[in-house]
Amino acid sequence: MSGMLRGYLADHCFPPGRTMTHARCTIELTLAGLLAASAPCLGADVQAEPARIATQTAPPAGASLYARMGGTATVTAVVNELIDHSAADPRLKRSFEGVNLDHVKKMLIEQLCSLTGGGCTYTGDSMRDVHAGLKIDQSEFYGLVESLRIALQHHGVALRERNELLEILAPMKRDVVER
Ligand code: HEM
Numbered sequence: 001m002s003g004m005l006r007g008y009l010a011d012h013c014f015p016p017g018r019t020m021t022h023a024r025c026t027i028e029l030t031l032a033g034l035l036a037a038s039a040p041c042l043g044a045d046v047q048a049e050p051a052r053i054a055t056q057t058a059p060p061a062g063a064s065l066y067a068r069m070g071g072t073a074t075v076t077a078v079v080n081e082l083i084d085h086s087a088a089d090p091r092l093k094r095s096f097e098g099v100n101l102d103h104v105k106k107m108l109i110e111q112l113c114s115l116t117g118g119g120c121t122y123t124g125d126s127m128r129d130v131h132a133g134l135k136i137d138q139s140e141f142y143g144l145v146e147s148l149r150i151a152l153q154h155h156g157v158a159l160r161e162r163n164e165l166l167e168i169l170a171p172m173k174r175d176v177v178e179r
Pocket residue numbers: 092095096099100103104107108111123124125126130131134136140141142144169170172173176
């Protein structure tokens with residue numbers, strides 16, 4: 001995708017501090033060939049690259065997304081930040097009240113490892129079952145995705161890898177969102 005299109009989608013789909021408008025983003029990203037028609041704007045993370053730590057060794061060419069994200073250390077740090085932040089965020093915390101956060105973190109780390117080629121087996125429940133009854137709406141879904149994007153960036157995961165992960169997670173929306 002061209003830099004200009006990415007720039008446009010950045011402003012349109014991920015305005016800083018706001019949840020995005022979804023219908024047009026879906027169409028635009030579909031046209032851009034990034035996501036399936038059912039997947040909204042999750043692939044359009046186009047913020048500036050964070051400064052990479054000079055001592056960080058680049059993973060070998062052809063490495064898994066898991067390795068390119070920084071492996072277990074980074075994924076664990078990202079998930080810890082995401083869940084702690086979500087459980088404290090006024091927009092998101094309602095769903096997390098009374099929930100065993102350590103268990104959710106453990107399952108999410110395992111799931112992300114499994115989905116990104118890290119070699120783990122996900123032992124948790126299906127996305128539909130685990131979120132059933134929570135009545136998660138679209139704005140909560142996008143709020144959590146925004147928090148994930150920030151946590152990834154915060155822990156030095158590069159733009160390409162952030163976008164790859166968001167594209168993998170995008171189709172789960174239909175199993176998480178109930179209303
Ligand atoms: C792509 C998006 C999402 C993914 C990949 C995801 C993944 C997961 C995973 C792996 C678990 C643990 C499964 C298990 O215990 O077996 C979980 C649980 C949970 N998730 Fe999500 N989730 C997503 C979106 C959301 C959103 C948007 C919310 C609310 C704002 C949310 C709230 C929760 C809560 C409250 C639990 C714990 C449920 C319970 O233990 O009763 N999730 N999620």
